[in-house]
Amino acid sequence: MKFWTGTAFMKTTEMPAVATMLDQAGFHGVLVSDHLIYPKEMKTVYPGHESGKMFWHPETDWPDAWVLIGAMAAVTENLHFGNNVYIAPSRPILEVVKQVGTAAAISHGRVSIGLSAGWMREEFELLGQDFDNRGPRLNEMILALRELWKGGWVSFKGDYYDIPEMTIEPHPPSPVPILCGGESPAALKRAARYCDGWVGTAYTIDDAEKWIERINGYRREFGRENQPFDIIVGLRDQPSTELYKRAEKIGITGVMCSPWANWEATHSGDHDHLLGTAERYREPIERFAEDIIAKLV
Template identity: 25%
Template sequence: MRIGAALPQFGPLAEPRLIAGFAAEAERMGYDALWTGDRALTPLQPSDIYPGCTPEQPWPVEQARAVDPIVALTAAATATTRVRLGTSTLDAPWHTPLLLGRSLTSLDLLSQGRLDAGLGVGWMRTEYEAMGVPWAQRGARLEEILDVLRAMWTSDPVEHEGTFWRIPPSRMDLRPFQQPGPQILLAGFAAVALDRIARRGDGWLPVTVVGSGPELEFLEGPWQAIKQGAEAAGRDPGVLRRELRVNIVPGLPVEAAVPVLQSARELGYDGAFLDLSYNADSVDHALEIAADILARYHKG
């Protein structure tokens, strides 16, 4: 199982000039992957409350400071040679597929084929309002974005006629390093999201919060639904990936993540990565925690 770490992107860790150094050191330690998330807005009166938060504090305070995920991965790509680079997740419906595809293709080329494109639809309606994107259309937009990305990466000339976007027959000579393109991993727990993963995704991006849940046993039900859906759609469920985000409740001993990583390995996860945004007060501190957890994981 690949062990990864979230790049220093949120809260006190969100210092763009330190991202490259963090990435290089994480790779030197033996980490296999580096990941980013997506947060564009932390409204004072949001439409929705972040899971595990309260009306008094509706989202993690660390998310009020957030580095752009593509910029963070670009910095990491230039400082590393081996680790995979992923998004868990980009809120795809905020983007136009043509520009999103250009960014992902450029990043895959820059990294020499190390990109995993993790996409989702987010959770906060207020962000969609600020983006000028209808919340009710988020699933349909993601479906069409997947159509456009595949066309950009595999068709010549590229052409698309959809509900939300139209691309006239065009030459697009910028093609990804990976063929037929980076793997597209999808997030979500709702039935419609699980169905989309089964039909169209290269894998699933679940999340667990050490000290709060959901526990890994809870994630097995959705995973079985994805595999059954893939088989019903004529796909081989054996090729689908699982890349687990592991958050740790603030104040909990960080070594509590180690048995979760070990359990994920035993359950057959392809990868798991630590997000230390809520546990470290500096980039150096995050590296210390990352080194300690990795050593404990391999020792156990």
């Protein structure tokens, strides 16, 4: 079992120091969230809350994922980095190729990318990317990224992307794992058909098992049920070695856990308990490492 933590709602300037604590404690990695802006006037309905509105404050930090990953990679030795999730189709594809390739080179291959089609039209429009074709375009982007990260002379031609032969350096020292987030049928099928894994949100262990059954059904549909496949989710049950043993048994390969966080408070919009200095994270990190990670890894 691999243990990950997230960065959402934490203080940006504290994250490199927290990353060093996680690295020293034996956590596997950090997943970085992504948003570009908080529009003062937003027409898009937020699908993640019953109110249809974002549950975080306008002044909440959403640091650039790859700048933050580069900063954390520079002060760690073993920690891995990914996303939950990165809205790749809202960016020009060559920008994604360059940023991830650079992060992979700096970290000596300690990065993956967790993609999603996104939901906020305003971000796409501000970045000059088509919102309405984002799903099929992301499917093609996944194929293109694998080609464009190979190093040397690379190119790609598809329905949405036409990249003439060029070099894009630095390129990753090894293939970058591509995971997909989202719970819609289209997102689950995308993960099952094109990706190396799926990143979920937070569930009870019983609900997580149902999501895994669904995605494994799609993997069988696409003839990929025997290929390696990561499933990373958060679990809302009380942490215990027994819980994570069961999680591994049902096919979860990575667990998102934030031993310093109050899940209910965080998702009700109360993020004050996440905004302390880095030192306030040390004790819960070390306690979780001693009580859980040391007994399972």
